[in-house]
């Protein structure tokens with residue numbers, strides 16, 4: 001182990017002269033001040049530790065795991081996991097962040113094996129494992145996806161031969177549940193079969209993975225073409241692909257459908273992977289993808305039928321992406337429920353219509369359409385933040401039941417499943 005107090009260039013040269021350059025050259029950031037840099041490089045003969053760090057005036061720079069990371073000093077103090085700063089039983093911060101001096105700088109920094117020690121002006125010591133820092137750095141997160149997915153068109157989905165899960169195994173075994181959740185998270189749709197065709201059994205399925213999200217449509221709902229509510233869903237008409245509850249500030253995470261009865265023709269369900277279509281837009285017209293992710297729109301539900309008086313307004317762009325890694329996490333697409341666009345200047349609005357057309361064309365490509373006829377016993381779960389649904393017009397008596405689910409709970413269910421099943 002060695003360290004040296006030299007300018008960047010000098011230390012690079014010295015490292016070269018010494019022969020054993022284990023670390024890649026640090027990328028030189030733009031410095032505001034011209035103070036001397038302290039570059040610490042670490043390697044041992046037996047176990048090379050690919051690590052180098054520098055204490056800058058306003059940040060700490062770490063090169064480790066092939067990544068150059070920069071950490072703000074307040075951040076480093078704020079994330080201290082010592083017993084007085086963090087309760088590891090509740091996984092909650094005890095430190096009052098507002099008590100940290102915004103100009104804080106460590107008095108000393110040292111590395112022991114794989115742990116960095118920061119000693120702060122008041123003597124408090126914060127230790128960080130290098131792997132923890134690498135995992136939790138901005139630079140580390142930037143390279144990661146939050147949710148791995150398999151994007152599909154009809155052919156990809158059909159070729160994948162994703163199996164349905166049996167009702168019994170879904171309810172009674174961790175294996176069945178895990179298989180179901182894995183498929184659901186990867187593809188955004190999943191089926192359970194051999195379900196007794198009742199609303200109660202459908203509810204039991206839903207409650208196995210999540211909490212039922214009660215909405216203006218109730219907790220569990222069942223509907224037929226009786227126009228009991230002021231919405232086209234309650235007719236026999238075809239419905240083009242869309243996501244539901246775009247008019248909520250947070251659209252429902254999951255939609256569950258169970259067709260309890262259909263005596264008639266038509267009524268097939270259409271499923272389209274909205275993220276696959278959006279990915280095509282990103283490839284073909286990245287500036288249109290960006291516009292769809294930036295322009296916020298309103299969606300609206302106005303109902304005045306009998307006792308049902310509702311007026312909901314939800315605001316957000318069509319494509320919602322995480323700003324740090326540009327990963328798409330929510331598509332809000334419902335041309336029926338889109339409200340008046342009055343928050344966008346005319347020239348932007350025109351470009352927005354062009355981008356919306358590009359996305360719509362992708363969503364409407366026949367090869368992206370997966371059609372399925374829902375039958376009693378076969379329950380469909382749809383990720384309403386990703387996969388669009390629609391339906392063919394129909395004749396006769398058709399009864400559908402289902403519910404909306406929260407989004408956070410199925411993830412929590414999945415994360416808690418034992419890893420060995």
Ligand SMILES: C[N+](C)(C)CCCC[C@H](N)C(=O)O
Pocket residue numbers: 217221223231232233242243244245246334336337
């Ligand atoms: C599912 N259920 C029949 C209860 C409601 C249908 C809601 C339809 C609405 N236009 C939307 O897309 O949100």
Ligand SMILES: O=C(O)CCC(=O)C(=O)O
Pocket residue numbers: 233239244268269389390391400
């Ligand atoms: O009737 C159907 O198959 C689905 C209608 C619909 O889009 C909905 O209820 O959200």
Ligand SMILES: [Fe+2]
Pocket residue numbers: 233242243244389
């Ligand atoms: Fe719908």
